[in-house]
Amino acid sequence: MPKHKPSEAGEARRRRKSRARATVSTRKRPQGSLRAGLAVLGGRAAGALSRRLHLGGGTTIAGVIAQGLYPDIVGHLAKQLQHGSVLVTGTNGKTTTSGFIAAILSNAGLRVWRNREGSNLMRGLAGALIIRAHPNGKLKRGGQAISIFEVDEAVVPQVVQVAPPRVAIFNNLFRDQLDRYGEVDTVASRWQEAIRSLPESSTLVLNADDPAIAYLGESFSGRKLYFGIDDPSLDLPAQGVDAERHQTIDTRTCPHCGGEYAYEMRFYSHMGHYACPHCGYKRPEPDVRAMKVSHEGFDQLRISVTATEPLGELVVPLPGIYNVYNALASITAARALDVPWEPIVKGIEQFKPAFGRGELIQAGERTIRLLLAKNPTGFNEVLRTLFSGENKRHAMIVLNDNIADGKDISWIWDVDFERVTGHLLSLTVAGTRAFDLALRLKYAGVDPQQMSIVPSTNMRAVKSLAGNVHTKAQAIHAMSNGTGKLSRATTSTKEESSPANQAFGIPSALDVALSQTPEGETLFIIPTYTGLLEVRRELERRGLTPHYWEEKGP
């Protein structure tokens, strides 16, 4: 997940420059080292300054400066990695999958470096590498490490070119930020190109259950390993999921003949056991499969894993089927690197949820659980995990439309918010698009009067109408309450209107949500990406979480 999503155009420009200069620098090695050294120093100085001034973690700015000084800095340093690199991409689950792999590989005794402090664009990779490099342009510890690169979907072709990975994991492909990435098909064809340029010695790790991902295997002649779920009890119809219920499906037709896939089992969205009835193209047989998936409380899942032979059971310390795929992806990658079963189990079971991916935060007598949701499928799976069976929850949802979230929020109409009705103890709706989200929830059947709406700012228009909006709004409510009393008789004052109408910003939203959560209970916060950053910042301000760039890497 990108920590900062800057302008694509700027990044692209730098990439072009970087390619142009890369060819020059390979011929003049010493100059390359010199420039690399300069880039390392410059970048790290900028990072230190940024941290000093409390502008942030400083890894991204370090990467930007380093790339400016030496555009091929990533290629230059990545070549020195003795154990190569693992590339992780996909619409959802990049951070969690990278985390699993890091935990597994450290348990296997390797030194693991990640770009988790920075962004998952080129500059983030640059930042992560230069903080591990000497001023002479050489990696520390002689590069005796394996690097895990969590890479934004759009940047995969560039990363593959400058730093060909030993293992490349493609986890899933869903619609996400159509305004930024373009359509699902566009992303898929960019990935195909990237895979064609992979060296034969690389191993491709692919999700067999995602037809768009499995199909990528056809573009590669080297070693391919597939993973998938083989548990019929997870089939949506078998779970009694109403067939009428909306599911966002982003890949529905066969790439060979255009026929519509038929599913023998479907787990969510387009994930499952599919086949094209027209030409016979079907899900490849997975090399690593989860045979049985069962719940261990709300938090955890127990899975039994089989390769050519049964490997054993392990507990995934996170909820949601999507995390089974993240675990399977990391297990398959570990097997591609010849890691034995024991460190795999240890790594996954000891894994601590990353930034906003199900982490628990203690806020006095209450618990807060952060669950990032940034696109329809991610959102649907979070909602499915939270609001199933008889569970009733206190929830706060944050919808922002900043560039990193995607400016277009129409996707909320593709999310199955209908699921939450009847499962809510309290609900706070916040963010820059709080009203849109509240409206979506109203159409899903949530009573607007039961929502606390806390937008990010007050509207100027509301101020210029000077309170008579509240009066009129209340008037309508009163009128439609069926009391029969005509609205104009209602002489409601500002004080009478609900406090939710007067609170603004994430800190207020947190206060409202926490005040509605009794002691001893859990508040589930479901934010989009920048919403997560805001919530996190506010929790830090209240002394509730550590600064994420200070976490010690494995």
Add this chain to the structure above:
Amino acid sequence: MKDASRSPFVLRLGHLYPDQLNLYGDRGNILTLQRRCRMRGIELRVIGLGIGDALAPDEYDMLFIGGGQDKEQAPVAQDLYEIKGIGLWAAIEDDMPVLAVCGGYQLLAHYYRPANGPDMRGLGVFDAWTIHKGARVPRCIGDIAISWNGSTLVGFENHGGRTYLGTAKPLGRVLKGHGNNSEDHTEGAVYRNAFGTYLHGSLLPKNPHFADHLIELALRRSYGLTEEEIRSEDFAARFVPVPSEQVAMTAEHAFPEPVRSLSGIKELGRTREEASILPRLDDTLEWQAHAAMLERLGLHAEAVAALRHL
């Protein structure tokens, strides 16, 4: 025309290509029409029309067509032209309300000319055409507000093609955003009761007046409502909300009083949709969301006007 007796109103919505053209939250438009009908006791039946299905104009009261991925648009274009074209033309010439968003809008114009490759033929309902000027010309992406019918419409647009109007009337004038082509300040197109637009996001939830406009057009047309009938004492009694599972659970407070005379509605001091024959709903959230978007686009006067709907 149906028998205008005391029976509750029923409307049939044909949703064209729900599996192929569903990219930008089009479901929100259907949900909105469904809910706004149900709250007034109008039964809205939604019928999906896929590739290969014929379109018999007398089986529907209104039609919706959304936008999709380029790959999925080609087979749809062919089906629309070859299978549904005649029925759709007949429906539109007979004043059936039709809403076409994004890709659907483009398919109802003369043609879509991609940056490379052959033209994609459209139905030519709107005298308009769309040209994609290649990858170097940036897409029209972002929040958008247009003027419409003395009011505003808000949404999000994301299109690579530029649409140019011939004799077709635009749906509205661009207040902020790109619109048809980023050049002439027009947005969308109108022909009889067919509306083409680039606005999604979804369009109808945040623009309840436009949703009601479509519903009213359908009611008036399918039931041949006369002005005397509408003005008659017992007309309002025909809008009896039928509490059905989903709405009933939560929205009891939001049900309009079924028998509210038109004069009662006027007392609220409404300006624009006074003429609406539909009972009023509580649209507080709808107009707040609408106004919030106008504000974000810097349209303060319009935002104030939108909040006056409350």
